[in-house]
Structures are given as C-alpha cells and as structure tokens.
Amino acid sequence: MVNTNKNFSNKVISWYAKNKRSLPFRRTKDPYKIWLSEVMLQQTKVKTVLPYYDNWINKFPTLESVSISNLDSLLKFWEGLGYYKRCNNFYKAVKLVVSDFNSEIPENRSQFLSLPGVGEYTASAVLSIAFNKPYPVLDGNVKRVVSRIIGIRTLSKYNLNRINKFLSFVICKKRPGDFNQGLMEIGALICKPLNPLCGKCPINNFCYATKRDKPEKYPTKNKLKAKPHYNVVVAIIWRKNKFYIQKRNAEKMLGGLWEFPGGVVDQGKDPEVVLKQKVYEECGVYLTIFKNIGFIDHSFSHFKIRLNGYFCIENHCSLKENENRKWILKRNIKKYSFPRANHKLFKRLEVNNWYV
Numbered sequence: 001m002v003n004t005n006k007n008f009s010n011k012v013i014s015w016y017a018k019n020k021r022s023l024p025f026r027r028t029k030d031p032y033k034i035w036l037s038e039v040m041l042q043q044t045k046v047k048t049v050l051p052y053y054d055n056w057i058n059k060f061p062t063l064e065s066v067s068i069s070n071l072d073s074l075l076k077f078w079e080g081l082g083y084y085k086r087c088n089n090f091y092k093a094v095k096l097v098v099s100d101f102n103s104e105i106p107e108n109r110s111q112f113l114s115l116p117g118v119g120e121y122t123a124s125a126v127l128s129i130a131f132n133k134p135y136p137v138l139d140g141n142v143k144r145v146v147s148r149i150i151g152i153r154t155l156s157k158y159n160l161n162r163i164n165k166f167l168s169f170v171i172c173k174k175r176p177g178d179f180n181q182g183l184m185e186i187g188a189l190i191c192k193p194l195n196p197l198c199g200k201c202p203i204n205n206f207c208y209a210t211k212r213d214k215p216e217k218y219p220t221k222n223k224l225k226a227k228p229h230y231n232v233v234v235a236i237i238w239r240k241n242k243f244y245i246q247k248r249n250a251e252k253m254l255g256g257l258w259e260f261p262g263g264v265v266d267q268g269k270d271p272e273v274v275l276k277q278k279v280y281e282e283c284g285v286y287l288t289i290f291k292n293i294g295f296i297d298h299s300f301s302h303f304k305i306r307l308n309g310y311f312c313i314e315n316h317c318s319l320k321e322n323e324n325r326k327w328i329l330k331r332n333i334k335k336y337s338f339p340r341a342n343h344k345l346f347k348r349l350e351v352n353n354w355y356v
Contacts, residue, residue: 008206009172009179015202016182019189021046024053026181031105031130032063038125039090039117043083043301046188052081063105066091067098075256075337082340083301084254089117107131129177136167137180141187147219148191151208155219191215229304233275234262234345235287235312237319242327244319245336246282258326258336260309275310286315296348298341307341309348330354 020026023046025037036056040049056077060066066074071091078087093115097105105126106112112123124135136142143155146163172179190197198210209215237244237260245258263278265271276287291311298305321327328336333346 006172008170008203011202012182012186013172013175013178016178016185020181020185021189024050024057029130031126033057034130035105035122035126036090038122039086040081042086042122044081048081052078063094063098063103066094071250071256072337079257079337080340080343084257086117088250088255092116093118105130107133109133109135125180128180132174132176134171134173134176136164136171136176137184138164138167139184139187141184141191142167142180144193144219145183145187145191148196148209148215149203149207151218153218153220193221227299227302227304229306231265231271231308232262232305233265233271233278233308233310234260235275235279235289235310236260236293237279237287237312237314239314239317239319239327242329245326245328247324254339256337258338259342271308272310275312279312283319285319287312288315293345293352294348296341296344298344305341307345309345
C-alpha cells in the first residue's frame with residue numbers, strides 16, 4: 001500500500017501535466033465532447049478515433065445537433081469505427097438528455113447511469129473530467145497499472161473491488177479528472193502490457209511488481225480462445241442497373257447499417273440452396289443465381305467470417321422499396337452506411353468493374 005494518497009496522486013498529476021498527449025478532447029471542458037470521446041474510445045485505439053472524433057464534431061458540434069439528426073446520418077459518420085451499438089445508444093441517450101434534462105448532461109451519477117449505453121466506466125470518466133466529481137475510472141490500462149502497484153495477479157471480482165477501493169483512497173479530490181487521465185496515460189505510454197518503461201514511471205517507487213522485477217507477471221493474461229469461423233452467403237440482387245439493399249434491425253449487431261440479404265451456411269450445406277432459403281425467409285422472393293463473384297475474409301472482435309457473394313435476379317419483381325429496403329445505383333453506395341465486410345466486397349467488385 002502507498003504511504004500517502006496525496007503523494008501518489010501528486011506524482012500522477014504532475015507527470016500527466018508534462019507528458020500527456022495533445023488530444024482534441026483534452027482541450028475542452030464541454031461535457032458533450034468529453035462524453036462523445038469516451039464512447040468512441042471504448043475498445044478502440046486513440047489513433048483510430050481521432051479522425052472520427054474531428055469529423056463528428058465538425059458536423060455535430062452540440063448535443064442539440066445530434067438530437068435533431070437521424071440515425072442514418074450518424075451511422076454514416078461512424079462508419080468504419082465499429083461497435084455500432086455505441087452510436088445507437090449515444091443517439092438515444094442524447095435525445096433523452098435534450099428532452100428530459102433540458103439539454104444538460106446530468107451531473108448526478110445515478111441519472112447519468114440511467115442513460116442508454118452509459119456504464120460505470122463512462123460515468124466515472126465523464127463526471128470526473130467534465131464535472132470534477134471524485135469517481136475513479138477502471139479501464140484496461142488502469143487495471144494493469146494498479147495490479148502492478150498493489151501486487152494483483154488475477155482480475156477476479158474480489159480483486160477488482162480491491163483496485164476500486166485503492167483508487168477511491170488515492171484519487172485527488174480536487175483534480176479527479178487529471179488523476180484519472182494521468183493513470184490511463186501512464187498505462188498507455190509507460191506501464192505497457194509488454195516491456196513496460198519502469199525507469200520512466202512516476203510512481204515506480206510505489207510499485208510492488210517493479211520491486212520484484214516482474215512487472216509483466218501482473219496481472220496474468222487470460223489465454224485467448226480461438227475465434228469461431230463462419231461461412232456467410234449474400235445475394236446481390238439486380239434489377240436492371242440497380243441492386244437491392246436492406247437495413248439491419250437496430251437492436252442487432254451492426255444495427256442500423258445496410259447490407260445484402262443472406263446468412264450463415266452450416267457445414268455440409270449447399271451455399272446456393274441456403275442463400276435461396278435465407279432470401280425467401282427475409283424478403284419473400286425466389287431467386288435465380290447466375291454468378292458467384294467470389295469471397296472476402298473479415299474478422300470481428302469475437303469471430304471470423306468468409307463472405308461469399310452471388311449475383312442474382314428475382315423470379316418476379318416483387319421486392320418493393322420502403323424505409324428499410326432500397327434499390328440503389330452503384331454510384332450511390334457512398335450515401336449509405338455499410339459494415340466494413342461489405343466495403344471489402346465492393347472493392348473486390350471494383351477490380352472486376354462490377355461485371356454482371
């Protein structure tokens with residue numbers, strides 16, 4: 001345990017003031033912009049987030065500008081960032097803030113936690129950084145740093161409570177936002193999972209793991225499970241020079257994005273037979289398949305797919321347009337937000353000049 005909480009927090013804050021990366025969301029106290037950045041940064045690297053954050057803020061500079069927009073527009077700006085449920089929930093939450101909280105992000109923790117997509121980490125980060133509330137954050141970087149400080153091997157529920165109690169004890173009550181960001185920055189730049197820069201760490205004299213010369217042993221790493229692999233078939237259904245797309249259910253993975261109809265092919269099944277069945281179940285039409293356009297491979301966070309595409313036509317022109325079903329020209333792809341796997345398929349088609 002540390003000797004004094006004040007000494008520990010002062011070292012973190014002092015180091016952060018001198019060494020923090022210059023990031024756009026650190027140059028503001030606007031709770032909306034801080035909240036947006038924390039949502040975008042969930043399970044996503046800073047360098048990936050930066051262009052998305054800048055583009056979003058340029059288009060949607062305020063809560064109100066988000067609330068009066070529509071989900072399709074927001075998803076287009078989120079396209080490629082992944083974990084699209086974050087965008088869906090952020091949109092829902094912003095609309096509630098505007099309608100129920102007079103466009104003021106609630107400083108009350110329980111009220112903020114009641115909003116869609118706001119969990120313990122997001123609440124602590126936003127409330128500490130934007131409102132100076134003394135709530136410690138507990139992201140992956142902080143868990144690693146504190147595990148090494150107090151000598152924790154496994155991130156069990158009991159040990160996570162120990163980490164949280166430790167942070168509650170040492171957090172700087174006057175500058176909790178800088179303290180939280182400082183610990184996260186130390187984890188990102190100094191106290192790395194492999195080859196930590198212990199000699200440059202401002203809090204290494206408090207560190208149990210460093211004193212035993214075994215920082216990489218804390219905490220122990222979980223063995224990664226092999227990702228399951230699925231074969232997926234999709235139909236690119238042509239009607240003259242247009243093809244058919246449909247919008248995914250907002251509550252599902254990749255919710256609100258546009259896609260081609262199709263589905264997973266179980267082992268041993270004929271992909272063309274499965275494709276016809278899936279399209280009939282989804283769209284109520286029978287297909288004629290006339291060309292296999294090949295496949296692309298894509299990896300999600302927890303599984304992989306091989307996406308096989310087929311050019312098709314309807315046996316009867318019965319697929320009608322509505323808000324969730326569209327017939328579009330190739331040049332209009334950019335107007336709709338698609339999963340990254342679809343964009344890979346589009347690139348493959350570009351190589352062949354979209355030969356039908």
